[in-house]
Amino acid sequence: MVDDALGGLDEIIARHANREGPLLPILHDVQAEYGFISEDAKRHIAKALNLSRADVHGVVSFYHDFKAEKGDRPVLKLCRAEACKARGVEALVANAEAVAAGRVKIETVYCLGLCSVGPNAMVGTSVHARLDGPRLGALIEGLA
């Protein structure tokens, strides 16, 4: 990581320094800013918070939201929990993967809290309900 990026990191760390339990808020911001949490970032954050690199690595690897590597594709989160299963999401998966054709990453998520109007998906912070094959396909195509 270049010095510039570490500078940005310091800014993020400073923003949360006076909070109780600042690690998750810091990691959220780093993930949002850089798209992943690099090895250098882990070391830098560990040093700033007086933790070991292993402590920070352990936290990063525990949570689904934190990525150790930069994703190179747009991500669509598709809910495959019980309520969306009951509304037929499983029948959409194969075709969604075919439409994505490696251009869009389809991640499984368990529940978006829109459980009476599924199948549901989320892109960034925008939510999409009542998906069927064509609607989900169009959503994926729009990201690709």
Add this chain to the structure above:
Amino acid sequence: MVTVRISDDALAIACGADQVAAAFTLAGHTVERVSSWGMQWLEPLVEIDGMGYGPATADDVAAIVDGSSPLAIGRIADHPFLAKQQRLTFARAGKTRPTSLEDYAATGGWQGLARAKEIGAAATVEEVIASGLRGRGGAGFPTGIKWRTVAAAQADQKYIVCNADEGDSATFADRMLMEGDPYCLIEGMAIAGFAVGATRGYIYVRSEYPHAIAKLETAIKASRQLVAPFVLEVRAGAGAYVCGEETSLLNSLEGKRGEVRAKPPIPALVGLFGKPTIVNNVLSLAAVPFILSEGAKRYADYGMGRSRGTMPIQLAGNVKHGGLYETAFGITLGALVDDIGGGTMTGRPVRAVQVGGPLGAYFPRALFDTPFDYEAFAGADGLIGHGGIVVFDDSVDMAKQARFAMEFCAIESCGKCTPCRIGSVRGVETIDRIVRGERPGENLAVLEDLCHTMKLGSLCALGGFTPYPVLSALRHFPEDFGPAPALDAAE
């Protein structure tokens, strides 16, 4: 030109509410964004002078305004889905602008906090005990008893932590409350803080709920002076289901891996950063302003047996009329699914319902006379959990659902205890063998034994309750597990 009310709840938005609102604005009308009534099959629901139209699209604007739209449902408040509800916690749903302090105060807001300060901290705790309120997150522990423990603890700092890590499929009541009536939760937390002597509060919201996080942040900022000296902060989860377990949530708040802690010590005595801490669900805390302002007795007058008050029940999955149904405990499962939910969306027969999230039992129609009550559900080998109901039609494969319960546990296990971490993986493998017809009798015995070990040996409800969906699927739907002998025959 008319004034229209359209919800800005995430579900309404996911169904296109923003586009509908924009179309009304473009046509020169005034749009007010309000909370959702909870009739989700009608979202986006458009309200003009109390009359409803839904589900609306941007193309329906002209017809709705001139009264010719076939989407008309009549007066919203008189709709049968709403008319029979007993909305105490969700009294404002559909009626107020979520972050408007003016609307909140005009609808009885802050009166619970005012009364708490009037009667004092100790009497406030007693009031919550007398209401009979039990933890709405799923465990059903008496809320007031927890408060009394924290109140009696001596410490330089105490905390109020709101568990808003609503990860169960079919649950969205926490989300609706946080998005639709955030001040109600804030007031409930401020009352809790006053009652037990805690000056700091955290709301731990799952990251899948960005709309709720945004609303809460706005509301906390706007109400800072009103709840002072109590200070509140929102913290976002990071996509771990297990963080809905209270000790795992506390570890996560502290910036650690969301691993479960062994109890004792209980969080009420050794909680966040080792300090006495109340950890309550959103719905438990949001019930408190009513209990304080209207009195414990009025709340306790609702319900049955040891389940007092109301439960915001969530109807979801393959259901015709899905949404939020708050009612007194005691209503039967069948009434909820058939009469209120209207059966399935697909029109096929209801075969099974799962109550209480991914760790809740599957119920066949034969058990639809079970009343919604903590003890009655426990008696039927199930749990009401956070009050979510997923409806399945007759196309469901219950062996697949049982397998998914184990698979979900394996994916979401924090890894701290062996029965959950390894048992769930073995569970998937064993169910696969049964379905393939490999020595089904023996493998059923293994599965049952495994479930027994998980139930009794796991540290928390994730491993401990995963056997509920698995065993209930086996017990009530043995025909889906191949030509194997039923569970009872394997014993």
